[in-house]
Structure formats: structure tokens, C-alpha cells
Amino acid sequence: xxxxxxxxxxxxxxxxxxxxxxxxxxxxxxxxxxxxxxxxxxxxxxxxxxxxxxxxxxxxxxxxxxxxxxxxxxxxxxxxxxxxxxxxxxxxxxxxxxxxxxxxxxxxxxxxxxxxxxxxxxxxxxxxxxxxxxxxxxxxxxxxxxxxxxxxxxxxxxxxxxxxxxxxxxxxxxxxxxxxxxxxxxxxxxxxxxxxxxxxxxxxxxxxxxxxxxxxxxxxxxxxxxxxxxxxxxxxxxxxxxxxxxxxxxxxxxxxxxxxxxxxxxxxxxxxxxxxxxxxxxxxxxxxxxxxxxxxxxxxxxxxxxxxxxxxxxxxxxxxxxxxxxxxxxxxxxxxxxxxxxxxxxxxxxxxxxxxxxxxxxxxxxxxxxxxxxxxxxxxxxxxxxxxxxxxxxxxxxxxxxxxxxxxxxxxxxxxxxxxxxxxxxxxxxxxxxxxxxxxxxxxxxxxxxxxxxxxxxxxxxxxxxxxxxxxxxxxxxxxxxxxxxxxxxxxxxxxxxxxxxxxxxxxxxxxxxxxxxxxxxxxxxxxxxxxxxxxxxxxxxxxxxxxxxxxxxxxxxxxxxxxxxxxxxxxxxxxxxxxxxxxxxxxxxxxxxxxxxxxxxxxxxxxxxxxxxxxxxxxxxxxxxxxxxxxxxxxxxxxxxxxxxxxxxxxxxxxxxxxxxxxxxxxxxxxxxxxxxxxxxxxxxxxxxxxxxxxxxxxxxxxxxxxxxxxxxxxxxxxxxxxxxxxxxxxxxxxxxxxxxxxxxxxxxxx
Numbered sequence: 001x002x003x004x005x006x007x008x009x010x011x012x013x014x015x016x017x018x019x020x021x022x023x024x025x026x027x028x029x030x031x032x033x034x035x036x037x038x039x040x041x042x043x044x045x046x047x048x049x050x051x052x053x054x055x056x057x058x059x060x061x062x063x064x065x066x067x068x069x070x071x072x073x074x075x076x077x078x079x080x081x082x083x084x085x086x087x088x089x090x091x092x093x094x095x096x097x098x099x100x101x102x103x104x105x106x107x108x109x110x111x112x113x114x115x116x117x118x119x120x121x122x123x124x125x126x127x128x129x130x131x132x133x134x135x136x137x138x139x140x141x142x143x144x145x146x147x148x149x150x151x152x153x154x155x156x157x158x159x160x161x162x163x164x165x166x167x168x169x170x171x172x173x174x175x176x177x178x179x180x181x182x183x184x185x186x187x188x189x190x191x192x193x194x195x196x197x198x199x200x201x202x203x204x205x206x207x208x209x210x211x212x213x214x215x216x217x218x219x220x221x222x223x224x225x226x227x228x229x230x231x232x233x234x235x236x237x238x239x240x241x242x243x244x245x246x247x248x249x250x251x252x253x254x255x256x257x258x259x260x261x262x263x264x265x266x267x268x269x270x271x272x273x274x275x276x277x278x279x280x281x282x283x284x285x286x287x288x289x290x291x292x293x294x295x296x297x298x299x300x301x302x303x304x305x306x307x308x309x310x311x312x313x314x315x316x317x318x319x320x321x322x323x324x325x326x327x328x329x330x331x332x333x334x335x336x337x338x339x340x341x342x343x344x345x346x347x348x349x350x351x352x353x354x355x356x357x358x359x360x361x362x363x364x365x366x367x368x369x370x371x372x373x374x375x376x377x378x379x380x381x382x383x384x385x386x387x388x389x390x391x392x393x394x395x396x397x398x399x400x401x402x403x404x405x406x407x408x409x410x411x412x413x414x415x416x417x418x419x420x421x422x423x424x425x426x427x428x429x430x431x432x433x434x435x436x437x438x439x440x441x442x443x444x445x446x447x448x449x450x451x452x453x454x455x456x457x458x459x460x461x462x463x464x465x466x467x468x469x470x471x472x473x474x475x476x477x478x479x480x481x482x483x484x485x486x487x488x489x490x491x492x493x494x495x496x497x498x499x500x501x502x503x504x505x506x507x508x509x510x511x512x513x514x515x516x517x518x519x520x521x522x523x524x525x526x527x528x529x530x531x532x533x534x535x536x537x538x539x540x541x542x543x544x545x546x547x548x549x550x551x552x553x554x555x556x557x558x559x560x561x562x563x564x565x566x567x568x569x570x571x572x573x574x575x576x577x578x579x580x581x582x583x584x585x586x587x588x589x590x591x592x593x594x595x596x597x598x599x600x601x602x603x604x605x606x607x608x609x610x611x612x613x614x615x616x617x618x619x620x621x622x623x624x625x626x627x628x629x630x631x632x633x634x635x636x637x638x639x640x641x642x643x644x645x646x647x648x649x650x651x652x653x654x655x656x657x658x659x660x661x662x663x664x665x666x667x668x669x670x671x672x673x674x675x676x677x678x679x680x681x682x683x684x685x686x687x688x689x690x691x692x693x694x695x696x697x698x699x700x701x702x703x704x705x706x707x708x709x710x711x712x713x714x715x716x717x718x719x720x721x722x723x724x725x726x727x728x729x730x731x732x733x734x735x736x737x738x739x740x741x742x743x744x745x746x747x748x749x750x751x752x
Contacts, residue, residue, distance in 0.1 A: 037270020
């Protein structure tokens with residue numbers, strides 16, 4: 001790091017100054033050492049940051065509360081255009097510390113790979129060139145918490161190279177890198193390996209209260225920023241007996257933030273050159289309320305009142321409601337509340353409003369998060385569990401403890417003027433689940449949906465890659481399909497691979513705001529020749545083909561991981577392999593390899609992971625794999641097993657219960673069940689009337705048992721099966737014909 005009286009990239013030159021009102025010119029920013037200590041200068045004048053982390057534009061309201069600077073984490077968000085954010089900030093006198101994405105080692109980046117490092121640096125170069133002259137820009141953040149779970153110090157060499165590059169491209173703005181915690185060993189590595197950065201930034205929560213001792217211990221006297229701080233983190237809180245962290249109420253968080261500013265940050269004037277409270281917005285991180293200063297629906301909470309006081313020395317005229325306590329069964333969350341299944345328990349949310357505004361209430365129950373993510377990595381939003389609360393809109397409610405498991409009860413109070421209070425309380429339900437008939441917790445539903453549908457979308461003349469390349473549906477055709485499905489009540493679909501067609505579908509869902517979420521597939525091709533077990537494999541698959549398939553599978557795994565992370569708001573779960581284990585398939589993969597693939601995917605994404613296979617395989621052989629997946633994905637087809645429609649539902653239930661008996665500890669989703677309407681294999685059993693009957697039987701059963709059912713399938717697909725048999729069953733499972741006209745299921749009614 002630099003040790004000059006003026007720290008940034010070049011000495012201050014008045015020729016570089018520009019009017020802050022000029023929307024097309026950079027404003028010089030630097031760190032200067034003065035008699036009073038280190039100061040941030042902007043346009044030659046001292047600049048005091050009143051900051052918060054923000055990634056989605058709420059600039060106007062932020063400025064109204066007294067904020068004047070935000071920091072971001074990336075310049076390439078799908079949810080927020082960076083230039084629009086900069087423009088909006090500038091129009092309200094707000095500056096921006098722009099985050100530049102660097103992939104962390106824990107996400108698979110190899111900082112010993114010179115080609116990968118060079119590609120990353122070039123991508124960052126392009127982003128710097130886009131925004132370096134914007135007048136709202138205050139400084140650059142190279143990466144974010146790159147020290148989190150890292151082992152290779154070469155990452156700091158890459159940070160240094162990026163900082164040096166930015167100095168050349170943009171002499172007007174300093175560069176920092178934010179690290180997790182105050183770690184002397186990491187600080188020492190950065191000082192040696194990344195001298196080109198202008199100052200280090202720290203991100204601390206509960207540990208912030210130990211900062212004075214940590215700074216004194218190593219004699220750290222350089223300028224620094226606090227680019228994340230706020231409430232106490234979930235990793236720092238007391239846990240229940242079953243390991244659930246207890247969360248502070250919104251009022252307790254306000255107190256922590258106030259003390260942190262008064263007792264810690266204020267004491268470092270002259271060394272601390274800026275701080276950004278986390279976070280102006282909302283995010284799911286263990287809970288939907290842990291770190292956000294706002295609620296999911298946009299209300300501000302009491303910590304925002306505190307920040308206004310910190311920034312402006314005045315309290316807002318109308319303040320947020322204050323939480324006195326939340327109790328379940330007369331106990332607080334720290335008392336490790338255990339309820340008994342089948343019983344009802346009272347909950348109370350005690351809140352006062354400073355101005356006496358009338359309050360409205362909302363209660364929610366969610367399954368306890370099982371996320372193992374760290375460092376702020378994306379987590380999936382947890383579904384609400386409906387039907388468990390007697391009065392979800394009152395100050396007091398009663399909760400019915402249903403299935404044993406780990407849960408969390410959330411309470412919100414609103415003053416009707418854009419402010420809210422919140423609290424939550426974890427609880428455990430115990431009881432003899434085996435004594436009840438098959439019924440899952442609502443929390444076992446995928447994305448809260450009991451009825452879903454399998455979707456590929458290939459029309460007449462279209463098909464996946466059959467050796468000579470794929471013929472995929474057009475964007476217009478995919479959009480037509482998605483809108484048909486939405487119109488008929490489907491908001492969750494299953495796709496089978498991570499190829500071009502799936503990527504296009506995900507892109508179109510996002511671009512057009514289609515209210516559909518996706519169970520993403522990762523297709524596995526044969527790594528074992530099952531010519532002796534598969535009726536339609538006439539000869540062994542050549543070894544060269546099997547080796548090529550192994551490489552192909554590795555690429556497919558990587559694509560699936562990429563799509564799951566890129567479309568984390570749409571992809572709700574990931575399925576690895578489709579009927580690749582059952583003994584009659586033509587694309588067999590060993591159980592050990594499937595387990596390896598599952599572990600690889602689970603380590604790289606946040607969403608739940610499963611494997612789809614025949615119910616009988618799961619019952620007989622599935623226990624080792626069940627230990628690896630988040631839920632069991634089964635296929636069941638009574639019509640393939642010669643069952644008439646009168647026996648179909650009972651046989652399906654028998655299949656599911658057999659799997660549950662063999663593997664009782666895992667939730668189950670039916671990833672395929674259906675009834676063909678034409679089939680040379682089934683004779684008269686294949687017809688629209690029986691499809692209609694089975695569809696409604698399965699729909700009702702899935703809703704009653706809280707089981708997600710993916711009906712197979714949305715549309716007939718002529719490319720499937722024997723090309724010489726137009727009446728083969730594989731072509732005729734759709735709820736709609738290939739021309740998109742509805743079959744009997746939908747000719748006169750919708751699903752919901």
C-alpha cells in the first residue's frame with residue numbers, strides 16, 4: 001500500500017477537476033494525510049461519507065434520509081443497470097463506490113491459472129472503461145471478501161494487477177479491496193502483495209466491537225473504510241439446541257447499530273475515511289430479515305431511523321414501530337422452543353408505535369433455512385407455509401404444529417406510513433410422524449407448488465441434438481408455450497437439460513417477467529454400456545463414445561451450475577440425471593459417479609439438488625443416494641405397468657409409500673407421472689378421458705399430501721420414440737397436442 005501524504009494514483013491536479021454538476025466528467029477523488037489525520041477529498045474538498053450498501057435503486061428515498069453515498073458489489077447485475085444507477089445517484093447528489101466482480105477461490109477460481117486471471121482482468125478493464133468518467137463515481141472496490149475460505153495468496157497478486165490497471169485507466173479514483181473481518185495475516189499479505197491499492201476496507205458485524213483491540217494489537221495506522229457493518233451476524237449469534245441462530249428484533253438491531261457508530265466508528269475519525277451500513281434493501285441470508293434495513297415489501301425499519309440520526313443529527317418526524325418482545329408458547333427464541341405435533345400454541349407480538357399510529361400485523365411460518373452458504377452468497381427465498389396460523393393478521397395468533405421439523409415464525413407490524421417492525425422466533429416440532437398416513441409438511445413442496453408440469457417444447461420437425469445438432473424452438477414459440485402454461489395455472493416447470501433450449505427459456509422468463517419458476521435439469525449421457533439390460537440397445541456402446549460422454553457430462557454439469565447461479569431467482573431446484581440408474585436405461589451412469597456429480601453441484605449452488613429415477617429403483621437401491629440429495633425425485637407410471645385407470649391412483653400411492661417406507665427421512669417429489677392419450681403399447685387404456693381422470697386424481701392427492709407433482713408432460717413431442725411408429729406412447733403424453741390445442745383436460749376448464 002502507498003505511504004504518501006497524498007495517497008491515490010497521481011498528485012492532485014486542478015486541471016483534472018470538474019464541476020460536480022457536469023454529468024459527463026469525472027470528479028477527482030483522493031485520500032490525503034492532513035494534520036487531523038486521513039481525509040477523503042472529492043474535487044479537492046473533504047468528503048464525509050454517509051453511506052450504505054445498495055444494489056437496487058432506492059436512491060431518492062435514501063437521500064431523503066440523509067445518505068450521500070452507496071457502494072455496490074458488481075457492475076453486471078441482471079436486476080439493475082449500472083449506468084442508470086449512477087445517473088440516478090448523481091441527480092440526487094449521491095456518490096457510488098462501484099464493486100468490480102472478482103470470482104472467489106471458494107467459487108472455483110484458480111488464481112494460479114494465468115489465462116483465467118487474464119480473462120478476468122480484461123473483463124474488469126471493460127467495466128472500468130465504461131464508468132470511469134461518471135461524476136457519481138467515488139472509488140472502485142476490487143472483489144468482495146476474497147479472503148473468505150481462501151488458501152491461495154496469489155489472489156492478492158491479481159488484486160494488485162487490477163489496481164495498477166485501474167490507476168492507468170482512471171487516475172481520478174482510488175481502489176480498495178474489502179476483506180471479511182480484521183485479519184492480521186490477510187492484512188500483511190495484502191500489504192506485501194497488493195501495494196497498488198489505496199486503502200484496505202473491512203467488513204465486520206458483531207466483531208466490530210472488538211476492533212479497537214485488534215487495531216492496537218498490530219499497530220495498524222493506515223487509512224481504512226468499513227464497507228459493510230450493521231447488525232450482529234447469524235454466525236455470531238446464540239443458537240438453539242438444534243443449531244438455529246436466534247435473530248435480533250428490528251429494535252434490537254437499531255440499538256446495535258447506534259452503539260457501533262457511537263462507541264466504535266466515531267472514535268476512528270482521522271483513520272476511518274468512510275463507512276457503509278449493510279444493507280439498504282432486503283436479501284435472503286438465513287432469513288429474509290437478517291441484514292436488510294428494509295422489508296421485502298419495501299417498508300423502512302427502526303435501523304433506518306438510527307441511520308438518519310447518525311447522518312443528520314435529527315430523528316425522523318415519524319419513527320418506526322418498536323418491538324418489545326415476541327413470544328411463542330410464552331417463551332422467547334433463546335429458550336429453544338419445542339412443540340408437539342398435532343397441538344396448537346399461542347404466539348404474541350408486542351409492539352408500540354412512538355406516535356401512537358394504529359398498527360396492522362402479519363405472521364408467517366417458514367421452514368428453517370438449511371443453507372450452508374457463507375460470505376453473502378445467494379440463498380433461495382424460503383416459501384411460506386400456509387394454513388398453519390389461526391389469525392395471521394392479528395397481534396396474537398395460534399400456530400398448529402403439524403409435521404415434525406425445524407421452523408421459524410415471523411411477525412411484522414406496520415404503521416401505515418411506510419415503516420415496519422419485525423421479529424422472528426425459531427421452533428422445533430417433535431412427534432411420531434410414522435403414525436400418520438402419508439402426508440408431507442407444506443415446507444416439502446418445491447416453491448410452494450403441488451401441481452407442476454414437465455416442459456421441453458419441441459414441435460413438429462424440432463428435436464434436441466440427435467447427432468447432427470439440435471433444432472430448437474424459436475423465442476416466439478417458447479413464449480407462446482410459457483403463456484399457455486401460465487394461462488392454465490402452472491407456475492413451476494421441469495426442464496431436462498442445461499442446453500441451449502433451456503437457457504433460452506430461462507432468459508425469456510426473465511426478460512418478459514413470466515411468473516414461472518424452473519426445476520432445472522442436468523442431463524447425463526451413458527458412461528456405462530447397458531446393452532445387456534436395455535431392450536433397445538442391440539450392441540455395446542463403444543469405449544470411445546463412453547469416454548466422450550464422460551467429458552460431455554462434465555461440460556453439462558458446468559452449464560447447469562452456471563444456469564442455476566445466473567438464474568437463481570428462477571431456478572428453484574436442480575435435478576442431476578434422468579433415469580440414469582434404473583436397470584433398463586440406455587444412458588447408464590454408475591451410482592458412485594452420480595453421487596460425485598451431486599456433490600459437485602451441491603457445493604456450487606444454493607438450490608436444493610435431487611436425482612430423478614423410477615420409484616422402484618429408489619425403494620430398492622436408493623438409500624446411499626438419498627443421503628446426498630435434498631429430496632427424492634421419483635417417476636411413477638401405472639399405465640406402463642398395465643394398470644387400468646380404476647387402479648391407477650391407488651397404485652401410484654402404493655409406489656410413493658413404498659419409497660417413503662424404505663427411506664423415511666427425505667421429502668419426496670414426483671418428478672414424472674402422466675397418462676398417454678394415444679399409444680400402440682397400451683391399446684384402449686390410452687385415451688383422453690382416462691388422462692383427464694388421472695390428472696385430477698393426482699392433482700387432488702398432491703395438494704392433500706403436500707407433494708409436488710410434475711405432470712408429464714405439457715405438449716406432445718413427435719420427435720420421441722420410434723420414428724416409424726406415429727402412435728408410440730412417447731409422442732403422446734401432453735396435456736396439449738403438438739399444435740398447442742388443448743386435450744380434454746383443458747378444453748372446458750383450467751387447473752385452478
